[in-house]
Amino acid sequence: MKIVKKLSLFVVILFMASCASRKDIIYLQDLNLNEGHSSVEIADSVFFKMPTFKPDDRLTINISSINPEAARPFNLYITSFNMGGITSAGQQQQQSYLVDKDGYISFPQLGELKVLGMNRIELQKVLEKKLKMFLPDVIANVQLVNFRISMLGEVTKPGEYIINRDKVSILQAIGMAGDLTIHGKRDNIKLIREVNGLVKYYDLDLRSKDVVNSPAYFLQQNDVVYVAPNKPQVNASASSPTASYIISATGLLITIISILTR
Template identity: 40%
Template sequence: MKIKTLIFAFTIILLTSCKTTTNTITYFQDLDNQSTAVTGKAVNYTPRIAPDDQLSITVSGMDPNAVAAFNIPLASYLAPGETHVTSTPVLHTYLVNSHGEIDFPVLGKLQIAGMTRSELIDMMTEKISAYVKSPIVTIQIRNFKVSVLGEVNKPGTVNVPNERLSILDALGMAGDLTIYGNRTNILLIRDNNGEKEYHRFDLTSAETLTSPYYYLQQNDVLYVEPNKARKGNAKYSQSGQFNVSLASTIISALSVLASLGIALLVK
C-alpha cells in the first residue's frame, strides 16, 4: 500500500513539474482562443536615420545626363588580403557623420539625422528639382542590423534587408530561443541619440504584440537571459558534474541490486 502511495505522489509531482515548465515556455499564453486580432495602438516601425548609418542614394530621371552629376559612379575596391581589384562594381554609400550630416554632390552638406527615409526622399527630391525635371530619389539604409545574444540557437548579428523587423522576426532569424532561454525577461538595448535605452519583453504575454518597442531599430541589441535551470547548472564545475553523475550511477546500481535481493528473498 505504501509503495502505491509513493508512486501516486511521484506521478502528481511529475505532472505538476511538467505543467509549470510548459507555462514558462509557451508564447502569448493570455491570448483569447476565440479572438482573431490583438487590439492596441498602431506601432510605428519606420526607423530614423542616425549617425554611422550607411545610405545608398541614387537619383534617376527622364534625362540620364541631367542626373549624372548627382550619382557617384560605381567603383571597384581591393578586398582585404587581396592583390587584385574585384571585377564587380560596388555601389557607393554615404556615411552619416557624428553630426548627422552627409556630403552630397551639388547639394553639399545635408543635415539628415532624425529623419525617416521617406522624409529624406521628399527633401532631396525638392532640392534636386531645382536642377532636374521630375527627379526620382531612391534611398536605402545599407547597414540596418540588430544583434541577438544569449540563449538563442544562432546568436550573432542579423542583417535586415528592409525597414520592418519585429522582435519575433529577429528571434526567428536567430533560430528561436533554446529551451533554457527565459521567455519572460527579454532585454532590448537601444542607442537613442547617444543615450542607452532599455526595455524588457515578456513573450508569454500578448502585451508584447502591442508594445511600442515591438518593431526594432537599426543597431538594437536583444539579450535572452538563461532561465533558472541553466543558471543552476552553471554553478557546477565539470568535476562537480562528474561527481554527481558518478554518485547517481552508484545509487542506481545499488537500487537494482536491492531490488534483486528483495525479489530473491520473496521467492
C-alpha cells in the first residue's frame, strides 16, 4: 500500500504542476467593478498617436469635387482587365502612392510632396489647401493601406494582420488573432516597435487594468507582438514526447496494484 500511496502522490504532483493558476489567466483582474451595479473606471492617461507616414508606406489619395471631371486629373487610376470571358472588360482601380526613402510622394499637378511624419488628417489638410486654386470645393481623403501588425507566439491564429483603421489596441489585436491560448503568459506580453530607426521593447501585463496606460497599448504600424509560453508549456516542450504516455501508464499501474493488493 505504501507503493500505491507514493505513486498516487507522484501523479497528483505531476497534475498540479501542469495546471495554470486562475491569477495567471484572467485579464484585468484589478478592475474594480461592483457586481450588479454600474461602475466607471477611468484610466490615468491613454497614449494614442495617429499613425504617421514612413518610407515605404503606401497611401491612397482620393480627391473629390462637385465636378468629378475637374477632380479627375488629381486622381491616379490603373485599369485592370478581366480576361475570363470572350471579351475583356477594363475596370479602373485607384493606384497607391509609395513614400520614398526621403519621405516624398509624387502627386499629380503638384509634383513632389513631403509626407514624412504626417498623419492622414494632416496630409488631407495640406492637399486641400494646395488644391483650392484648382477646385474651390475640394475634399481630400487619405488612407494608409499597409498598416500591418504581426502576432506571434501563443495566440490561436499567429500571423500578419492588415488594420483598416487608425486606432487598434493590444486587446483588439489579440481578439483578431483568436485570443491567447491557455499556454500564453498574460503577464509578460512583448511588443517590438521601430521608432525613428531605433527598436523599442515594451512589456505589457494583461492581468492589470494599468495596461491601458502604457504607450504600447495602442499599436503602431509594423508593431510585432510576441506572447511567450508559460512555464508548464515550456516544461512540456522540453520533456520527452512520451512523457504523457508515462503518466498514463503510471496511473494504470496504480489501478492494477490497488486491485491486486485488496
